Amino acid sequence: MAAAPALKHWRTTLERVEKFVSPLYFTDCNLRGRLFGASCPVAALSSFLTPERLPYQEAVQQDFRPAQVGDRFGPTWWAGPAGPRDLTIPEAWVGQEVHLCWESDGEGLVWREGEPVQGLTKEGEKTSYVLTDRLGEGDPRRLTLYVEVACNGLLGAGKGSMIAAPDPEKMFQLSRAELAVFHRDVHNLLVDLELLLGIAKGLGKDSQRSFQALYTANQMVNVCNPAQPETFPVAQALASRFFGQRGGESQHTIHATGHCHIDTAWLWPFKETVRKCARSWVTALQLMERNPEFIFACSQAQQLEWVKSHYPGLYSRLQEFASRGQFVPVGGTWVEMDGNLPSGEAMVRQFLQGQNFFLQEFGKMCSEFWLPDTFGYSAQLPQIMRGCGIRHFLTQKLSWNLVNSFPHHTFFWEGLDGSHVLVHFPPGDSYGMQGSVEEVLNTVANNRDKGRANHSAFLFGFGDGGGGPTQTMLDRLKRLSNTDGLPRVQLSSPRQLFSALESGSGQLCTWVGELFLELHNGTYTTHAQIKKGNRECERILHDVELLSSLALARNAQFLYPAAQLQHLWRLLLLNQFHDVVTGSCIQMVAEDAMRHYEDIRSHGNTLLSNAAAALCAGEPGPEGLLIVNTLPWKRTEVMALPKPGGAHSLALVTVPSMGYAPVPAPTLLQPLLPQQPVFVVQETDGSVTLDNGIIRVRLDPTGRLTSLVLVASGREAIAEGAVGNQFVLFDDVPLYWDAWDVMDYHLENTVWPVLGQPGTLAVGTKGGLRGSAWFLLQISPNSRLSQEVMLDVGCPYVRFHTEVHWHEAHKFLKVEFPARVRSSQATYEIQFGHLQRPTHYNTSWDWARFEVWAHRWMDLSEHGFGLALLNDCKYGASVRGSILSLSLLRAPKAPDATADMGRHEFTYALMPHKGESPATSWSAFSLSSPAVVLETVKQAESSPQSRSLVLRLYESHGSHADCCLHLSLLVQEAILCDLLERPDPAGHLPLQDNRLKLTFSPFQVLTLLLVLQPLPH
């Protein structure tokens, strides 16, 4: 008989219920202590250790030795498959649910009858494997399992802290291995009581519903005797009555989607990610089997491809659940790439490779771009998404902004060219929810678009290192499906979420331009060699595709290397993952990335030679050499040509756009020389002047730039009384995220201009076709730099070829150029175009962009004159006032203590120019409009055997442009298509005299499909 109602004290009532479910207190008599019943240790435990990641079939053949609970496995990155063989479930447990309880600080994967069945990860709250839901009379009670234990945790093996470099000596312990009876009815009551506590706390004392929740929980404790399971149904009925009280029609709807963010490499190597995918996804499949309404969103084609080749059985089950709509491939990209650094073409390829994979393997392309965790979003992404069949975008990283809180969670995003996509940031500001009441309430409270959007995403499941959802999370969310006082919770797919958002999108606001993350700005610079590999490999693949396409068009014997190119592109795309190209990874990953770049370089160069040979067959120049120009404009440049014996000689060569020309014979050189060769003069004070008649450069005796004059106008580009090419060393100690962050205060911290010794500047090349001067600079006691400043005949820019030996800790090296130019906006190249950012710190949105990213150039211009700073492999930049600054090297110590230490080689260049657009004065494209750039020429994806080419062009000035594309190849048909190369039904273009008329809007990207005429054999 329950006691009569009495006055209840809020705190004691709340804490009474908390103690009833506590895993820490009173477990001898509370409900939690009854979650598991009888148990028995696992007998016949055996194991072996290996430094390799062995496939299952090999692992089970190894020599297993007896093992026991308490054993330690290691060191880091080894694997310790353990086999509880001949498990015997006690006969007395018939009728009960039986679990294998397993706790180890290394991630585990259970194998049963040759197939993976479940992940076991303590940090991911997966410490038991259900052997049977209900042990039947005649069920076999003996079985053999294998648990593959990885010697790393969910987030790697950092020494002392998560992002510290991994501890190579770390050992991992097995702390529990037993069979136990699991009480499902106790579990269900615990879920209900925890939710009621969450509601009581979350809604607070001002809410009637909060008291109803608390008193329901209290009454449940009153009627429930943990030692008498027959009392449980009464308690359960009280909970059901509460949760069955429905909300109103205007309730906010939360779309809960299972997810598991797996970083493709980060605090662990690529190879471990393969196993993380298996551990996480097989667990998700098991949950799908038990919960037919559970929907799990999974991104990154590369990870699916890994599972396809390493775990074919698991993969075919994934495909089966995909066809049922429970396993939902999302994202459309090859990996979740960085949103800033990849080139425009590389971003297109992320989707091209990804969407084609999803179509081929799962029967349809993705309808949303999925990039929860990246460090900023290019203003060209909306156009690229739309061109790849995607209108919806989900992310959340902008919630990490350090300075300004982003004003929306649901909005339209307008890109650089005016394309729109519908964007949603889950308002809970996380992609790893647990299904708690607090998170559900936060999702509603945080939503910045209240009144405009009544639907929110809720991504639940452990993430970053994998893990994913648990049954408990699902039980919570199912219980909260429709309860008065809370939002409605629905297990949904991303497609369902976006169609709900879209149907009520009339009131949504629009955000124009880039989504700049006000954090992690160090990722534009950290790991300079990875950045250099990325830029160089993007260029190599561009060149291979162009020359192979031209060879295909002109040589009937040539086979386009489609399969090799796909392999190399996928390798490049893999390393554009958001913790690899950004440099925020451990040393092992950086080493893998360098090996991948080396593969692309060597295979790419072989393919390049093959294509060039096929293209130029039978056309050797007088020196037996042909020079190929892979850029879409005619170039006249000084080149170093190889001579027998390994030496080089300089020559001035002219090559048409995307074509080739023989090396001119030395006797022909003279007439080619423009009127003025390069003059080099060293003054008695040690300063050096280089002059090619276009620009005049003066260096002081330490190598700094005291003057840069555009000769024709006499216009000086360097600010009065200032010097350019000034190296500056900053203290660079962030708050926590070492490889990621450079903080605003580095600009006011100790700043060391690096000063050289007068007299170190010497003349290098004495003039004529090329003039140069070089110098050495001691940056610090440990680091030094040498630089050759070069000016070529006819060249509008001066180049600074730089070598640095860098051995620093928490220092940031930049080079600065104070310009005699005044403007409130500077221009930075991005994917397929450029954008402006402020040069001042007026508002918090301005100063939060104290360090920004750019691709190949940045520019500061005023009316009629400007100064552009170009680079061959850098991404970090800034313009403060009139000072252009290029970020060169950092020295973070976590998660890779060796990041950036050693030798670096890079080149930047400085170009003063007339007019306001820097891109024009040196990129005169042979099309009729100088605004249009022909970025890519490749074989059409869909038809490896065919003679169809794809051309990608973009408008680069930000103007409406009509242009005429002249084709020297014999073309049958020209059709406009999307970025996935799918022809536009109304896209047939008339060909007249091998010319195509094209129309562009500002920064528009156009893709053309050209069907070539057959070649005579």
Ligand SMILES: [Zn+2]
């Ligand atoms: Zn991530």
